[in-house]
Amino acid sequence: MSVIPVAIIGAGPYGLSLAAHLAALKIEHRIFGRPMQFWSNVAAAGGDRFLRTYCFGTNISTPRSGFTFADYSGPRGLETFEPCSIGDFVGYGQWFQQANVPWVEPVDVAQVSGAPHCYKLRLADGTELRAEHVVVAIGLNGFAHVPVALTSLAPGLAAHTSEISSFTSFKGREVAVIGAGQSALEAAALLLEAGAQPSLLVREQSVDWMSRVAQKRSLWRRLRSPISALGSGPVAWTLAHFPGAMYHLPDAARARIFKNYLTPGGAWWLRDRIENRLPVHVGTTVEGARETNGRVVLRLHIDNAGDQSVREMTVDHVIAGTGYDIDVERLSFLDPDLRKSIQRLGRAPRVNARFETSMPGLHVIGPASAMSFGPLFRFVAGCEYASQAVSAQLASRRKAMA
Ligand SMILES: Cc1cc2nc3c(=O)[nH]c(=O)nc-3n(C[C@H](O)[C@H](O)[C@H](O)COP(=O)(O)OP(=O)(O)OC[C@H]3O[C@@H](n4cnc5c(N)ncnc54)[C@H](O)[C@@H]3O)c2cc1C
Incomplete structure (x- = not known):
């Protein structure tokens, strides 16, 4: 059975960003899942559907320039501020994937088991492989909360x-x-x-209801209520511009900010x-x-x-429409023994500063990491920081082993 350094589960904005960053560092990896499937499903349900976030705050990340959402939308005459259509975001994600991560393997991961730095993956088509690092980037899939x-x-x-x-x-x-x-x-x-x-x-x-923010505003208004990937106001701006800061807060303080910030x-x-x-x-x-x-x-x-x-x-x-409940027990593709070994923050996985769980080599990025890192990571805007943090750690580990 082949052993690969890194397996990424999920080919949404977080998985694609991480793959692009790993590729730039020449770190061998494989990425599994149908590209942008979650967003394609949202668009396919029909109707006029738009992103809640601004165009500039919904970028999939790569160290290469020329791949922001606006880089895709501008030349096509699409919205470059807000509201951006979800169908256009799917188009952007697929364009990004084809240009930056054409090696995505469009198959789901059915099961992950194993021990630190020696994980066994079984794909939905029955193929098996081993990976030293597994990165779970599955978004909100599987976490729907029903009263x-x-x-x-x-x-x-x-x-x-x-x-x-x-x-x-x-x-x-x-x-x-x-x-x-x-x-x-x-x-x-x-x-x-x-x-x-x-x-x-x-x-x-x-x-x-959130209020509409004009795209062009006076300097005074911009200083008083700056807009950022997370919306307008100083709190949103701080959370968006210091993505690693909330990780260092005590758990209770972070949970409080999380609760107060993400009100319906x-x-x-x-x-x-x-x-x-x-x-x-x-x-x-x-x-x-x-x-x-x-x-x-x-x-x-x-x-x-x-x-x-x-x-x-x-x-x-x-x-x-009652939201999502991030719960390690609902990561059903993880072997029960593996789930048991993952330390929790409430029911969510606790991750370290490099998005690694208490199981060495098993990482979680995206919304499932938000209890450790804060609200930014519920959104696409967090994928640059997460990709840089994980790829830097994997690069330094590989250097140390060389
Ligand atoms: C209705 C709705 C609207 C939203 N609007 C916004 C918005 O406007 N802006 C914003 O920033 N965020 C928004 N979000 C939050 C959004 O879900 C996340 O920001 C974003 O999708 C995170 O990217 P991701 O890559 O972590 O997850 P996803 O985009 O969900 O990608 C994860 C992928 O993993 C795949 N996957 C799952 N299990 C497996 C498996 N076992 N094997 C292989 N692949 C697997 C899924 O099919 C999916 O395509 C919205 C969420 C919802 C529900």
């Missing part, structure tokens, strides 16, 4: 936003969408536009597609759900500014 209240419903009646493969398939149906974050709000708008009758169920007392809300361009167009039930928590005659009966707890009540709502489907 317990919905878990007893049949799959045809309840879904997570990430599972929707076609919004038009809900045409003419009554759908309850749970959540007040970008995914829930966007799903509700897309359902409405696809001919469904969505209602939004929002636990908070209101929906939080919607992009400004979604607002007109929701407000006054569909029912938004605020202060509403789904406590239970049951199936009756092929429909879903939801038991709702209503908190109307302190006035509590319970009522039922019957719909054809319920969709959970």
Whole structure:
């Protein structure tokens, strides 16, 4: 069985960036997964879908120049500020991959087992190989969080936003969408536009909308509220410009910033597609759900500014836009013994300053590293720092072994 120095699992923005950086350092590696598959699936579900982040904040990273999202979009007459279409981002990722990482092997990794610096990988086509280093770059895939209240419903009646493969398939149906974050709000708008009758169920007392920031602003405004890959304001700017800084904070402080920074809300361009167009039930928590005659009966707890009540709502489907739960136990392709050996931060993997887990040679980059590194790593914007950190470590290890 061949032994390779590095295997990268996942060919999204993080995996592609790391491969480009390793190639620049002439570090031998293989990268597995269908390029940009997550984003292709999002675009394929249909409707007008846009990135929440700015064009300049959604770059896939390579040491070569000429491969930013704007380098792709500008000459093609596409948006180079915001909102950028997700379809265009898929095009950018595929263009980036073909130019920088044409050696991607479009096959999933089915299983990883083994010991430090000697990992055995089995691919979905049955091929086996060994790798000294494995880098997990699978994004949010497998981490969808569905409220317990919905878990007893049949799959045809309840879904997570990430599972929707076609919004038009809900045409003419009554759908309850749970959540007040970008995914829930966007799903509700897309359902409405696809001919469904969505209602939004929002636990908070209101929906939080991000405000539009002008591209050209006075020096004073830019200094007072600088824009960055993570949005506008000094906190976002600091998180985006000092990507390694949060790693050094105590766990509790980092968790607090994480919680306060990533509060649910919607992009400004979604607002007109929701407000006054569909029912938004605020202060509403789904406590239970049951199936009756092929429909879903939801038991709702209503908190109307302190006035509590319970009522039922019957719909054809319920969709959970309730985010993601990064949990080592949900990395199902990792052998159970391997999962057991990985130290956690809450349920997420704890990684060191070079994105390495407590299993030497097993790295995690992207959203799954965000509990150790901060909110930037939930976004594409974190892929440059992560790729540089991991490739530098692998280069110095190889030098030490030479
Ligand atoms: C609806 C939605 C909108 C978002 N909008 C934005 C945005 O506007 N801007 C932003 O920066 N971030 C956004 N995000 C967050 C986004 O998921 C991450 O920023 C980004 O995808 C991280 O890149 P990645 O490479 O880690 O993950 P991904 O892009 O998800 O790539 C990981 C890849 O790994 C593959 N994979 C999974 N398991 C395996 C396996 N076993 N073997 C091989 N391959 C595997 C997957 O198919 C996937 O293609 C959004 C997320 C969602 C859900």
